[in-house]
Amino acid sequence: MRKTIIGVMGPGNNATNLDLENAYQLGKLIAQAGWVLLTGGRNEGVMDAASKGAKAANGLTVGILPSSDITTASLAVDIAIVTDLGNARNNINVLSSDVIIACGMGAGTASEIALALKANKKVILLNNDENSQDFFQSLAKNQVAIAQNPASAIELVTQFLADASI
Amino acid sequence: MRKTIIGVMGPGNNATNLDLENAYQLGKLIAQAGWVLLTGGRNEGVMDAASKGAKAANGLTVGILPSSDITTASLAVDIAIVTDLGNARNNINVLSSDVIIACGMGAGTASEIALALKANKKVILLNNDENSQDFFQSLAKNQVAIAQNPASAIELVTQFLADASI
Amino acid sequence: MRKTIIGVMGPGNNATNLDLENAYQLGKLIAQAGWVLLTGGRNEGVMDAASKGAKAANGLTVGILPSSDITTASLAVDIAIVTDLGNARNNINVLSSDVIIACGMGAGTASEIALALKANKKVILLNNDENSQDFFQSLAKNQVAIAQNPASAIELVTQFLADASI
Amino acid sequence: MRKTIIGVMGPGNNATNLDLENAYQLGKLIAQAGWVLLTGGRNEGVMDAASKGAKAANGLTVGILPSSDITTASLAVDIAIVTDLGNARNNINVLSSDVIIACGMGAGTASEIALALKANKKVILLNNDENSQDFFQSLAKNQVAIAQNPASAIELVTQFLADASI
Numbered sequence: 001m002r003k004t005i006i007g008v009m010g011p012g013n014n015a016t017n018l019d020l021e022n023a024y025q026l027g028k029l030i031a032q033a034g035w036v037l038l039t040g041g042r043n044e045g046v047m048d049a050a051s052k053g054a055k056a057a058n059g060l061t062v063g064i065l066p067s068s069d070i071t072t073a074s075l076a077v078d079i080a081i082v083t084d085l086g087n088a089r090n091n092i093n094v095l096s097s098d099v100i101i102a103c104g105m106g107a108g109t110a111s112e113i114a115l116a117l118k119a120n121k122k123v124i125l126l127n128n129d130e131n132s133q134d135f136f137q138s139l140a141k142n143q144v145a146i147a148q149n150p151a152s153a154i155e156l157v158t159q160f161l162a163d164a165s166i
Numbered sequence: 167m168r169k170t171i172i173g174v175m176g177p178g179n180n181a182t183n184l185d186l187e188n189a190y191q192l193g194k195l196i197a198q199a200g201w202v203l204l205t206g207g208r209n210e211g212v213m214d215a216a217s218k219g220a221k222a223a224n225g226l227t228v229g230i231l232p233s234s235d236i237t238t239a240s241l242a243v244d245i246a247i248v249t250d251l252g253n254a255r256n257n258i259n260v261l262s263s264d265v266i267i268a269c270g271m272g273a274g275t276a277s278e279i280a281l282a283l284k285a286n287k288k289v290i291l292l293n294n295d296e297n298s299q300d301f302f303q304s305l306a307k308n309q310v311a312i313a314q315n316p317a318s319a320i321e322l323v324t325q326f327l328a329d330a331s332i
Numbered sequence: 333m334r335k336t337i338i339g340v341m342g343p344g345n346n347a348t349n350l351d352l353e354n355a356y357q358l359g360k361l362i363a364q365a366g367w368v369l370l371t372g373g374r375n376e377g378v379m380d381a382a383s384k385g386a387k388a389a390n391g392l393t394v395g396i397l398p399s400s401d402i403t404t405a406s407l408a409v410d411i412a413i414v415t416d417l418g419n420a421r422n423n424i425n426v427l428s429s430d431v432i433i434a435c436g437m438g439a440g441t442a443s444e445i446a447l448a449l450k451a452n453k454k455v456i457l458l459n460n461d462e463n464s465q466d467f468f469q470s471l472a473k474n475q476v477a478i479a480q481n482p483a484s485a486i487e488l489v490t491q492f493l494a495d496a497s498i
Numbered sequence: 499m500r501k502t503i504i505g506v507m508g509p510g511n512n513a514t515n516l517d518l519e520n521a522y523q524l525g526k527l528i529a530q531a532g533w534v535l536l537t538g539g540r541n542e543g544v545m546d547a548a549s550k551g552a553k554a555a556n557g558l559t560v561g562i563l564p565s566s567d568i569t570t571a572s573l574a575v576d577i578a579i580v581t582d583l584g585n586a587r588n589n590i591n592v593l594s595s596d597v598i599i600a601c602g603m604g605a606g607t608a609s610e611i612a613l614a615l616k617a618n619k620k621v622i623l624l625n626n627d628e629n630s631q632d633f634f635q636s637l638a639k640n641q642v643a644i645a646q647n648p649a650s651a652i653e654l655v656t657q658f659l660a661d662a663s664i
Contacts, residue, residue: 002402003410036411062411068427068451068584070334078335079368079394081413082427084584086566087284088254095400095414107305111280118253118273119400135301139273168568169576202577228577234418234593234617236500244501245534245560247579248593252400252416261566261580285566419616420586439616439637446609450585467633471605 005062006030006157007038007097009113010046011106019046019104022127024053025150026101031059033154038097040089041065041081043074046103051076064093091115098164099124099157101147105132117143122160124153171228172196172323173204173263175279176212177272185212185270188293190219191316192267197225199320204263206255207231207247209240212269217242230259257281264330265290265323267313271298283309288326290319337394338362338489339370339429341445342378343438351378351436354459356385357482358433363391365486370429372421373397373413375406378435383408396425423447430496431456431489433479437464449475454492456485503560504528504655505536505595507611508544509604517544517602520625522551523648524599529557531652536595538587539563539579541572544601549574562591589613596662597622597655599645603630615641620658622651 008026010019027050030037037054039047041063051061055076063077068084083089087108094100094116101124102113110132116123117140125133126147137144145160147153174192176185193216196203203220205213207229217227221242229243234250249255253274260266260282267290268279276298282289283306291299292313303310311326313319340358342351359382362369369386371379373395383393387408395409400416415421419440426432426448433456434445442464448455449472457465458479469476477492479485506524508517525548528535535552537545539561549559553574561575566582581587585606592598592614599622600611608630614621615638623631624645635642643658645651 001407001410002405002412005411062413064413073334075333078333079337079392079411080334080428081394081396081424083424083586084427085254085424085586086257086582087281088251088257088581088583090281091252091254091256092413092415092417095416096412105305107280107284110301110305111277111284114273114277114280115253115256118277129304131297131300131304134297135276138295138297139271139276167573167576168571168578171577226577228579230579239500241499244499245503245558245577246500246594247560247562247590249420249590250418250593251420251590254415254417258579258581258583261582262578417586418589419613420583420589422589422613423584423586437637439612442633442637443609443612443616446605446612447585447588450605450609461636463629463632463636466629467608470627470629471603471608 004035004161005038005097006035007093007100008046008050008103009040009093009100009109010103011109012042012045012047014106015045015104018127020049022150023049023103026050026103026153027053027059028057029150029154030054031057036060036062038062038064038093040093041074041077042072048074048076050103064089064096087111094121095119097121099160101126101153101157103127114139124156126150126153170201170327171204171263172201173259173266174212174216174269175206175259175266175275176269177275178208178211178213180272181211181270184293186215188316189215189269192216192269192319193219193225194223195316195320196220197223202226202228204228204230204259206259207239207243209238214240214242230255230262253277260287261285263287265326267292267319267323269293280305290322292316292319335368336493337368337370337429339425339432340378340382340435341372341425341432341441342435343441344374344377344379346438347377347436350459352381354482355381355435358382358435358485359385359391360389361482361486362386363389368392368394370394370396370425372425373405373409375404380406380408396421396428419443426453427451429453431492433458433485433489435459446471456488458482458485501534502659503534503536503595505591505598506544506548506601507538507591507598507607508601509607510540510543510545512604513543513602516625518547520648521547521601524548524601524651525551525557526555527648527652528552529555534558534560536560536562536591538591539572539575540570546572546574562587562594585609592619593617595619597658599624599651599655601625612637622654624648624651
């Protein structure tokens with residue numbers, strides 16, 4: 001039976017320390033909730049930190065790699081999906097996730113949020129400035145929620161999943 | 167020899183009247199400058215209007231279709247590239263364009279701007295609110311320019327092409 | 333740590349009864365060996381049968397869906413990767429698999445074998461006629477092996493994995 | 499109005515001299531017929547030779563590049579579509595072509611023929627051995643035709659286009 005997949009998107013080598021701490025906590029909490037973690041799969045930034053957090057809690061981790069080079073995968077990824085699609089794989093990241101959490105910001109992350117909204121997915125913004133929040137809410141108010149910390153992001157995920165299953 | 171391609175991205179059925187007028191003018195001016203117009207190819211909104219403008223000036227138009235259904239193409243598209251990639255094709259739109267003009271705003275357009283910035287492309291914003299402008303400039307200040315009207319957008323394109331060829 | 337993924341490719345609604353029986357056995361044996369099963373994910377033919385076999389042995393199943401419609405997924409798929417790429421997803425199927433088993437034949441399966449050979453992957457052919465075997469061996473003799481039944485296919489997988497890890 | 503696009507697929511650096519001569523002739527004849535030539539776009543083998551032939555006859559050439567590196571494009575390509583999709587772009591090659599000619603053989607070419615058959619396209623085989631011909635005809639007899647030389651391939655294209663327009 002299909003497992004629930006929660007996507008955590010965020011910067012690679014431009015992630016801030018707070019992004020990395022949040023990502024690790026998110027991964028841990030996602031695993032503890034019994035969900036599968038999905039990230040962009042690379043051995044950097046939010047992708048790597050979230051995957052490590054999930055493994056610390058014995059979770060299952062999926063990584064959707066942009067390149068064809070398996071050595072670019074985070075060592076904390078269990079299931080590496082090798083796309084060789086470059087950033088076109090960002091659309092797969094969001095289509096495969098039941099709910100998306102954007103942890104930090106950058107051009108790649110912004111593309112994932114926008115693609116998620118286009119696909120009618122719910123997106124939770126964590127650790128983003130007000131300008132980013134306003135922008136994405138202006139695109140699709142009902143699909144974007146703001147979380148103050150990882151625990152509240154997970155509460156929002158729980159709520160969105162419950163709404164979807166009614 | 168490779169032709170210069172200018173991408174015009176913008177909303178489909180949510181385009182405003184001003185978006186459509188601007189898109190038509192952009193298409194016309196792009197054709198008059200001797201460049202090829204590239205759009206998302208569908209028979210709607212900014213894609214369709216820009217393609218019609220380019221054809222009115224005897225330009226060449228390329229459309230990158232998201233679906234596998236050729237009947238969704240704008241009748242003003244000369245070269246239909248049928249991707250069947252859904253919105254993953256947005257990355258092809260921007261990678262194939264020498265410069266990108268975003269005419270209007272929406273989730274799909276936002277994804278194209280973000281993917282363009284990720285690929286180190288120059289993006290010109292036309293008819294977008296201040297919030298959108300601020301957001302994308304915060305992602306990559308040096309790659310984003312603001313145009314007040316189609317003619318000034320074309321001037322910016324000319325300048326970016328000249329900078330790139332030095 | 334990255335799990336070993338074995339891909340089973342084969343026809344959807346044109347699968348023969350023998351294809352389906354073989355696929356079910358392959359799925360079961362792959363799960364029993366502790367590997368992850370990867371298929372094209374749909375609720376039909378070899379994809380569905382292999383996934384069911386793997387679940388019967390408590391394995392983990394990944395399905396790479398061509399459409400954006402999650403309801404097209406086999407109920408025996410645990411991790412559904414939603415690509416919306418149409419048959420371009422066939423390349424992801426083979427790039428993500430450590431070894432590929434082609435169970436039965438058809439145009440889609442042929443494209444997967446060819447893409448696998450292009451990516452320097454090992455492919456095991458099961459239940460294919462001599463003409464198919466000759467054709468694919470003529471493309472890349474050292475990458476193509478012929479199996480007489482599911483058990484011998486699994487032996488070949490074991491051998492290829494051992495060769496790769498030296 | 500949409501232009502008719504004829505795709506010529508074939509090996510890159512493994513093309514034989516006869517493949518290259520045939521590809522050049524095909525490009526020339528396609529241009530003389532007023533059709534657009536589409537290839538995989540790289541500066542090698544059949545893609546390059548066909549594009550050069552088309553330019554020698556003042557045709558229009560489209561190249562669908564697998565990488566994001568524009569410098570890999572054939573200098574005889576007018577419209578470079580930059581996909582960064584690796585070999586997943588092979589599906590775009592065939593979906594965008596009204597008729598496909600396979601000139602020579604290899605793993606990449608085989609994947610394109612198979613994907614074309616999957617998409618219900620007509621494919622003309624030129625300069626392929628009997629085994630290849632038998633294999634692809636066994637997959638979809640009514641979609642595969644055999645040409646003895648470039649001129650007869652073009653006659654078959656003309657016939658297929660006429661059949662499609664009835």
